[in-house]
Every structure is written in C-alpha cells, then in structure tokens.
Amino acid sequence: MTLIKSISGIRGTIGGRPGDGLSPVDVVKYAASYAKWLESQSNESKKTVVVGRDARISGEMVEALVCATLNGMGCDVVNIGLATTPTTEIAVTKEKAQGGIILTASHNPKQWNALKLLNKDGEFLSATDGQAILEFADNEDFDFADVDDLGTTVTKDYTDIHVQDVLNLELVDVDAIRKADFSVAFDAVNSVGGIAIPALLKALGVKTIVSINEEPSGHFAHVPEPLPENLVETCNIVKTSNVDVCFVVDPDVDRLSIISEDGSMFNEEYSLVAIADYILAHNPGNTVSNLSSSRALRVVTEKHGWKYTAAAVGEVNVVAKMKETNAVIGGEGNGGIIYPKSHYGRDALVGIALFLSQLAKSNLKCSELRKTYPDYFISKNKIELTPEIDVNVILDQMKEKHSEDEVNDIDGVKIDFENEWVHLRKSNTEPIIRIYAESVSPEASDALAKKIITEIKSLI
Template sequence: MSLMISVSGIRGIVGESLSPANLVAFSQAFATLLHKQGKDENFTPKIVIGRDTRPTGHAIATLVSSAMTLCGCDVIDVGMATTPTVEIATAAEKADGGIIVTASHNPVEWNALKLLDRKGEFLDENAVQQLLDIFRKKQFTVADWKHVGSLEQKHDYDGEHIRRILSLPCIDREQIAEQRFRVLIDAVEGAGSSIVPELCRQLGVEEIETISCNGTGIFPRNPEPLAENLVETVDSLKKKQCDFAIVVDPDVDRLALICEDGTLFGEEYSLVACADFYLRYKPGTVVNNLSSTRALRDVAKNHGQTCFSAKVGEANVVTVMKERNAVIGGEGNGGIILPELHYGRDALAGIALMLQAFAEWREKDPANSTLSGFRKQYPDYFMAKQKVRLADKPENLQDQLLTIASAYPEASINTEDGIKLDFPEEWVHIRPSNTEPILRIYTEAKSMERAEKLAETFLREISSRIDTL
C-alpha cells in the first residue's frame, strides 16, 4: 500500500507507507509552506497539534512536533482531542496552521496527518499544490540553533469546545433536561470517549450509559459507524433500555444515531434533522455534497430556502457554504457543519442540535416520544452504492461518462464532480476516487429495490464501456 496523499494531508499504514521519514518530510514541507506565507524572514509560524487515541498517535505527534520546532515553528500541543476541537483551537490560538494526527474511521493500523490553515479549516487546493511541490522537491526551511521553535502544552480545549456549543442561542439545556433522556454513547475508544459523555451531561441528559469510552485507541470493531459494524451497540441499547444511542467515529467528525428499536436514524438524516431544526432559528441557505440525500433539499424547500450541492469533500462543501452564505451544511456521512460555531464537520455540534430538536418535538407530542417516531416526519429516500475498480485511470474518463449520460436525455446533468444525473424521482452520481483507480456509483430512489437496480444498471453500463478489473 503506497502513501495516500489528498487535499487533507497524508495517510497510510504505520510502519509501512506511513514511515518516520515520510512523516518528518511532510511536516518539514508544511513548516516551509507556512514560512513562505510569512511577512518577513524573521517570521515564526505558530502551529497547533492534536491527535486521536490511536496507539501510534502520541509517538507521531511527538515526532511531528520535533520536526516543526526544528524548522523554526512554535508548537502548541493540545493533546488527545477531536478533529473539530483542534480546528477550534487553531483559530482560537491565532495560529498559522494546525495538524491533526488521525486516520478518522480507518482501522487502527492506519494513521494520518490532516492539515489546517490559520482559520482552522482544511487547506484550499492552491495551498495543497504548493505543499506537494515542496514535499516532492524536498526543499525545506530549517532553523539554526538560535531559531528553533518552542513547544507548549495546552490540554484545556475540550472545555472550551463544550462552552461554545452550550453558548449557541438555539440550545436550551433546561428544555433538554426536562425530557430526562437515557442515552447510550459509543465512542469506539476514540477521541470522543470523554468529551461526548461530558457534553451530554452538561446538556442535561439525565442518564448516560457508555460502551467503548475508555479512550484506549484499540477499536473493538470496524470504527466506521455503519449498520453492519453496530450490531453489539444495538444489542447494548436494547438491554440498557435507552431512548437512543449516540455513535461517533474515532476523531468525532461523524455522527450516527440509533433509535430505541435498534434501527439506524441514518447518517444522511442526521444533517437533515439538524438543518430542519436550525432553519427555524436561523433561516438561510443550506449546502450538502452531490452524493447526499435529496431529503435535505426537501427540508430546505419547506422552510422557503435553497439547498446547494458541492463536490464531495469537506473543503469543497465549506467553499460553497461561504459563497452562498449558508447557515448550515455538511456531508451525508453524518458530518454537520455549523458556521456559527466553526467551518468544520463537528459531531459534537450535531449531538447538541439533535438533542434540542428531539426535546422540542417530544414536548409538543408526548404520546409519540420515540426517536423512530421523530425520524418518520422526514421523507424516505433509499441509497445504494457500488464501486468498480478500473484497469487504469483513462485520460478521457469524463468523456466516456458523458457518453453514458447522453443515453438519458430526461435527466439534468451536473459535471462538477464526475457526473450526476438528476431524474424527477431519483438520481445517480458517478465519480472517480481521488486516491484509487476506482469509480464510485451512488444512487438514490424512493425504494431500496429501485436504488439497487439503478446502481446495477449503471455498473453494467460502465463495465461495458470502460476497461475494468
């Protein structure tokens, strides 16, 4: 497995592609980029570094911190922290950049460096290209002994993150507390192990049960919060007779909810429900990505607002949110972005919005007080996903996709990110992976049977026209 380089940084398997040499070189490249962005030759960049709970995280953070200080950067280490917490810390410290040591929902043997700009947001495409150019040429800025940077420990940003969430005008802790929620939390032994239960306590949740919240970093299951990985969590939810379960991924930028009956609320619908609630408090446009459910568009329309779609990827969604002055947005994988808090996917913000939305709904209709009942107010769409591995990535791939699309004149076509065909009752999105020779096929329809059939149809179309493995 080769080192995977994308817009958010580098990732790989520790001891294989993610070697100490690669980690140091990438850190030096980032330090050099920040020096180039400085006002003068005496500029000393300030960097915030945080990590999730993976066993390799502390060693990598220490290595990266040392490399950055030797390149003349001052480092603030916020310790074990969620991705959104590091983003908030980077902006709060008025730092010039940030580094998050996390491979998000990848298995435990993986790790990564995710890079932030001075606003605590992922680097834009221009900065990424500059960074990669420096990395490949190995032309690094290093400090002499007089200008080696400093290292400072600041491990109090969990509290600041929670304080900012509690300060949101739409959050009413007393109203949440009145519902006397009994909640199960599954943090998969990741960075949310302490902060998620503490946030729920401060939001007024009466009873909190936890599983995999010791912060060991040894994931007891596949850490991606998908239905097939949450069987034991569902069993625990039912045994403990909780109102619902809150599930986060290792770096807490994705939120999944499990209803009292063991059904998943749906990661796609976390954003839908949060947006529906938030638009009542702060009307405005919303943004998702091109592979997200049409339900968000329906909810926005109900509020007299417009939903815009961006290319897949958090940085792309944030760009469109800023262009459209959106009040809320995110990606369909449970990643909720609330600009009032910060421009980054934040499961903690999502938890607060969901608790408030559910509390208000239960207050209005006490007889129908389950999360599964709450979910029924939203339109049902069903998604299917397929992928096809390409023999190589042909230069004319987009042209071939357009040829396939031309057979469907009744569909409106979007070519921003691969190709998306919008039909009156369904859609298909076909896009190449940024990191692998793979085409991903996403479909959505009014039934799972139809969504799966649509995905199979386009899988056959692609296989008949494009060289695949």
C-alpha cells in the same frame, strides 16, 4: 504498506520503509514541508501551530515527531493532546495560530494514521495550498532553524473550551435538554469521543449516561466507520439499555451517527437532515451537502422555502459552497454536520447538542422523529475497468446520453430523475467508476444502479 499523499494531507499505514508507509522519516518530511508553506503565508517572525490527535496507538509517537519537527523548523507549538478534530480546528483560531495539524486517520483501521493540515482559519487547505506542500516535500525544499531560532511547545487542554462554545450556541437549549431528563448512550469506538462526549453530555444536564467503548485506548472495539454493518452489537446494547437515544462517532469525532431508542439506525444520512430541519425552523436560510448525499436534505430545505445547493465531494468543497451561498447549515451525508455559527468544520459535538435540543422540543421519541422525514435509500456500487479505458470519455458519454435529464458535472456526473438520482465518480487511484444511486426503496435504488451499470457496459 501504504502511503497516500494528497492535497488534503498525508495518510498511511504505520511502519515500512520511507515512502512506502507512514514512517517516521515521512512524518518529519511532511511536517517540515507544512512549516515551509507556513513561511510563505504569514509575515509573522514566529509561526504558531496547534497540534491535536485522536487516540490511535501510533498517536503518541507521531505527535512527538510532528511537534519536534515543527520546533526544528522554528515554529512554536500548542499541543492540545487527545482532542477531537473539531476541537483542534477551533483551537487554531482561539490561539490566533497560523495553522494546525490533526493527527488522525478518521474512520480508517488502527494501523493507519495521518497528518491533516489546517490553515489559519482552522479549515482544511485549498487544493492550491495542498499542492504547494507536496511540492516542497518532493523537492525536500525546507531549511531547519538555527539553535537560537528553535520553536517551543506548550501543552493545553481544549475539551472544556470546545464544550462551552457548544453550550453558548443560541439554538442549543440546555434548559429543554435538562428538563427532558434524557437517558443517553454513546459509542466512542475507543478514541477521543470517550473524553469529549461525556464532558458535553454532563454539561448539557444529562444525568443518565450509558458509555460504550469509552476508553480512549486506540484498540477499536469494532470497525471504526459508524455504518450500520459495524454497529450491530451497539444496536443490541441500545435495545436492552432503556435509553432515549445513542450517539456513535468515528475516532476523531467529526462524523455523527444516531441510533433510536428501539435499537434501529436513524441512518447517518439523516443526522444532517434532522439537524438542518431544526435549524431552518429557527434560522431560515440555504443549505449545502455534497453530490453523494441524500435528497432528503433538499426536500426538507425546500419545505422551509429555501434553496439547497450540491457541492463537489470533500469537506473543503462543501465549506466553499456554503460560504458562496450563505448557507446556515450544511455538511455531508456521512454524518458530517457543519454549522457556521460554531465554525466551518464537521463537528459531532455540535450535532449532538443540536439534535438533543430538537428531540427535547419535539416531544417525540427518536424513532418517531425519524418517521417525519421522507425515506430514501442509497445503493453503493462500482465498476472496475481495464487500465486502457478512458474513464472521462465514459462519463462524457453518460452525460450526453442523459442530456434531457438534470445533470451536474462539477464532480463526475450526477443525474437527477423525478424521485431518484445516480452519481458517477472516477477513482483517482484505480480504473474504477463508483456508482451511488438513491431512490425511495432499497429495491428501487439497486434497480437504478443496475440500469446505469448496464448503460456504462454498453459503452465499453
């Protein structure tokens, strides 16, 4: 059993003894600690919290525990039930709530679940706020409400509200999409995408929809992370379905991967790249992604005459950097699209609508659109070290070794070369250095990774 307590939330495998897995006792403790934190954030006598969940098998149980605990802490709850992560985020602001809890373990397998915690803006917590909640939990520093002060729970459905918000975005061209008469497939990996994506596509005027793994049963048909190795069967279905494009999401629908009409992967790194290209053509401005994302976004941004900035890994860091640089589009290379005119959170529904608008106006096939962008390939590796080795010292030595290159050390060490880069990050839980290398071919990225690994080993 596994329980991971971090500043971004609590996640773990269902079952086990308290403290070993995500047991009911742990769910109650951390939900209560979150409510305690809310007390310190607002003078409102009665706090309101939005709760939404993906379709995991354990979701209904965890939902009941969280809602009851929040009521027990005196909080009113707006339970929006089965909902995407971005749907829950926008519901927080629309309800003028003091916060929100998303019950999802994102791309993790079915035995996992998590409490992801939001502030009053529907955004993930800062490191300081997350740490405060962990301390409340460690000390069990919370008091449940007296009987006359218990909270209440109401249920609402926010899917249609979210879909309408997407349709209202200026650069979502419903007329162009309708006229293009696209045939669109989607793979919802048996979670809430099976509810939200058909609703969106129908609202966009798509008449021919091919659903794959649509039923939100929580029994994931394949490994739920939308990576090429997990989508072989989906790609084969696309090849024989005569569709124009296929959209693939993770269980909570904050990551978007695209499959072209010929069954080839558009590449999840390029979901953000293509959508950013479309946004910048109509709404000039800066862009942001994290340090481990493809250089292609930087190339596209500079092509439009604007500035690209890299942020530390993690959605909260990307959002902070986007606000700092007034970025008009940003996100993460894992298919996370953050469009501030909608909200500051990764949102696959926004990504789908913007991409279909772009595809409709381009008069290109999906595979042809992909060929308009520069090719980069990422190689992901790691080095396991013995516990006595100080990883920080190794990273400092690598930084010094490459002092004449372009080096960014806000999150590990990223070294930019002329046509490639390598990013070195230490694990927070293991004596491991993760090594991401990107270059203009798979062979070149692998060669760069091996070169850097050799350099690191020479320092050990």
